[in-house]
Amino acid sequence: MSPKTKEQNEEIRQKTAAAIKEAALELFGKFGYHSTSISQISKAAGVSKGLMYSYFDSKQDLLYNIMLEAMEEGEHLLNGALASSEDPYEQLVQIVEMSIKWVTENLHHWKLLTSLAFQMDVLKGFEELMQEKQGNAMVQAVSLFERLGVEEPLEEAMVFGAMLDGMMLQYMQMEENYPLEKMKQHILKKIKPKQQS
Incomplete structure (x- = not known):
């Protein structure tokens, strides 16, 4: 399997960021911003909590x-x-x-x-x-x-x-x-x- 190109990596990064934002928005709308945790968002987005922090510094x-x-x-x-x-x-x-x-x-x-x-x-x-x-x-x-x-x-x-x-x-x-x-x-x-x- 050949390594991913810079463009492919950027596309993956954009898709992951979009999935995190959509998961967060869904949870914020359903449970409220203050009642939603980073752990819930990362789980809903299908990414690890650590990976999520490489995209966003905080909630x-x-x-x-x-x-x-x-x-x-x-x-x-x-x-x-x-x-x-x-x-x-x-x-x-x-x-x-x-x-x-x-x-x-x-x-x-x-x-x-x-x-x-x-x-x-x-x-x-x-x-x-x-x-x-x-x-x-x-x-x-x-x-x-x-x-x-x-x-x-x-x-x-x-x-x-x-x-x-x-x-x-x-x-x-x-x-x-x-x-x-x-x-x-x-x-x-x-x-x-x-x-x-």
Whole structure:
């Protein structure tokens, strides 16, 4: 058997890190962050505790990586929507479409991530990073509503975010019983500029 190439080793490393993160997220969502041990995570991921520490320094570091990855996925989604068109309304449409696709295709994952946000003290230490990422997204959203010519772009951007978050939370709770397409159309109608209506 020939030795593995550098690329093969890196692929194995990435798969192992992903398995650890997914196992941790599953356990954090099921038992709570504070009640989940490193031993439980390593067992669920199918790796030794020692090997797990070669990937993540601590449970806090593991959580940080999970949250950072989710925020980076969000940034990637936003950048993709902004690159899809020059028209601000079409960019907002893409944000809605991509958000729905993102959550519906990874529903279990997003339910677990959302459950973390409601666990007391879990996100301590992440506030600064989260505020920075959310602030950047808000600046982009406000810019889109400014370009649409609305009177209160900050408020419109905040309402847009609240509608999108609310729709996704309700979908997570109700799944196929939630009228997702109907609510998507309702949001798009609400944000459509008057001259385009």
